[in-house]
Amino acid sequence: MKKLPQFFKLSVIGLLLISLASSCVSRQEIVYFQGLEEAEARIDKQRENSLKIKPNDLLTISVSAPEQTAALPFNLPVIGVSQGGEIGGLSPVGRQQLQTYLVEENGKIDFPILGQVAVEGLSQQELAANLKEKIRRYVQDPIVNVRLVNFQISVLGEVNRPGTFDVQDAYFTLSQALGMAGDLSIYGKRDNILVMREENGVTTHAYLDLGDANVINSPYYYLQQNDVVYVEPNAPQRQSASYNRNAGVYISIASVLVSVAVLLTR
Incomplete structure (x- = not known):
């Protein structure tokens, strides 16, 4: 049986080596929060700087006390919402809902x-404490609960479930946002995640590296309302946009066939 030319054999070996090299991914490219044991996380400080109330926010504020009748004047009237979502009078099939305060x-x-x-620039806890102090002049031992109801974040790019999500937690991290979006896809770039934020009418941004544990010390790690998180595609994914996504499969099949041919012609 006729042997294949030497250069053809070398080409096959080269293809196999390239295939093996491209299949190797280092730990640094995949693992999150590397060096966590060395990171000095200042979680409390970051929380103090997170989620401040802004104009156009919607708040629900409830006031209660041991003498509930004394606290009633400090609450907005409860409204009724039918099962169809229509706001109106209470009905047997409706539910009660707190009215919101527009900042x-x-x-x-x-x-x-x-x-x-004045509420702008305060956290929910700070506003609750502020109101509690003011209401104490009229009501004994008041209890004040504040919640931001229009806290939304958007996660775009190379994640498994991109979209806009409602957030209930006052302290919401980048990791939680990515978790809600189903985590990064295998094509997501983990060391250059963009977080965009609007502050005082100006859009600011930061690029965060999930592979570095010190990311938890970034002021952008704790998200604020209307933040946008964008996960950039990695280099292979960007390159794949210019050719058939199945090209890699075809090359692998061709490599195997050529290898078999080489073995059969020895």
Whole structure:
């Protein structure tokens, strides 16, 4: 049986070596939070800087006390929502819902009895403590709960479930956002994740490296309302946009066939 030319054999060996090399991925490219034991996380400090109330935010604020009748004037009337979502009077098939406070452009809300209250720049806990101090003049041992109801973040790019998500937690991290989006796909670039944020009418941004444990010390690690997270595709994924996604499969099949041919012609 006729032997194949030497250069052809060398080409086959080269293809096999390239295939093996391309299949090797280092730990640094995949593993999250490397060096966590050395990272000095200042979690409390980052939480202090996270999720501040801004104009156009929607808040629910409930006030209660041992003498509930004394706290009633400090609450907005409860509204009824039918199963179809229509707001109106209470009905047997409806449910109760707290009305929301809209933060005005001047950073204030109109609060019962107290009037205009400045809320911009405060966290939910700070606002609750502030209101509690003011209401204590009228009500003994008041309890104040504040919740931001329009906290949304968007996750785009190379994740398994991109989209816009409603957030219930006051402290919401980049890791939690990626978890809600089904984590990065295998094509996602883990060392250059973009977080975009609007602050005082100006869009700011930062690129975060999930492979570095010190990412938890970034002010962008704790997300704020309307943040946008974008996961960039890695180099192979970008290159694949210019050719058939099945090209790699075809090359692998061809390599195997050529290898078999070489063995049969020896």
